[in-house]
Amino acid sequence: MREHTALGPEFYFVFPTVTATHPVIPPNPHVTLHVAGEYTCGRIGQINQRRTGNLFEIQITKDPLQPGEVCDQVTRAFRRVIQLDVSRLEAGEYRYSINSGGVIINNSARFGEIGSFILPYDTFPNDECGGSSEDPVNSCIIFF
């Protein structure tokens, strides 16, 4: 079981980068969170994310040492670059939190806080169609 506690990794800074070229010309917008922090007695484990509405929730797990391991009490730094799944989203402002958060600040966040970024345009596919039995038979015509 992995539940967030105050004994998890400590984050010094988190900042987003948004790279986008053109609304219709690939590649698609690319959004990453750059996270840097420190930890003691353990190791960085799974990094998970989910999105609910306009909020991305990021989990950076600190796995404990194995039963036979001894903690050396050394504080170690780590850095991670987390790619956010921004496919099929509308343009607009999105928020992110790391290991649960609360206070909104602009474009940067510390542990327990929420930051935000702007997705400059919609990321819905424009060449998809069909797939439902409710669609008219000839509603999806493919051109190449």
Added chain:
Amino acid sequence: MKSPKVYLFLLLFLATSPAKSENTGQGGYPIYNHKDGTLTIPRVDTSDQVGRYQNVMFQFDPQPNVWILETFQSRESNGTKPHLRIAVPAVWSSRPTIPDQAELHVVGEFTCGRIGQINQRHTNNLFEIQITLDPLQPDEVCDHETRTFSRTIQLDVARLKAGEYQFSINNILINRTFTLPVDTIVADECGGNPEHDDSNCSVMFTGEVVELRNDDRGGYPVYNAKDGTLTRSRVWTRPSKSADIRMLFYALIHSTMHGHWKQQS
């Protein structure tokens, strides 16, 4: 089993946006509901098929300490449904400003049903894609019309080595490959493991050290038919009052798909 006839075209000028998965509630990951004690798993892989079982729901019974399998959908891919007509990979590489992205453009036909989950997993140099054809509901009547569909599937090419990669759709290996021109392993990462030499790792981003992520199955549940184990590497809970996120780590459950599953860890 007859393989679908697949035509391959190069779509250099097709303007698209990607999709990692489709029609998977909650992004395909398990969710445990504290209130009613249900565990919903949108997708369960087996060794030979992605998304073999879908929308699996367990109910926890604390008295005998078992998870009771309530509902699930069996989705066996035989390569014929839906019928694929076109499957074309496209790779966008514009480093250093934007990391590589790879997409798979798929066109096909189906009759009597609807396109459901689209799942993928990656093993070595093979991407396995599943395009599910969900059957009609019991009260629906099939009109026997053949309908066309088109989908753009974003392949997860993060943290891969440069090189040639294969892909299969519904267990049919497509005679076409795509090439990643450069490694997609993320620079600017370091530390995280006391066994590694992280003496040069600081909290400042400088772009020097590389390290891999820690979930080798991509985070999806895997069902092993040989020993009857279902391994889930990650379980989300619905947001509670404090918006906390908990994770049951490597919950290992034993039993059969029709019986009770006992939680091991």
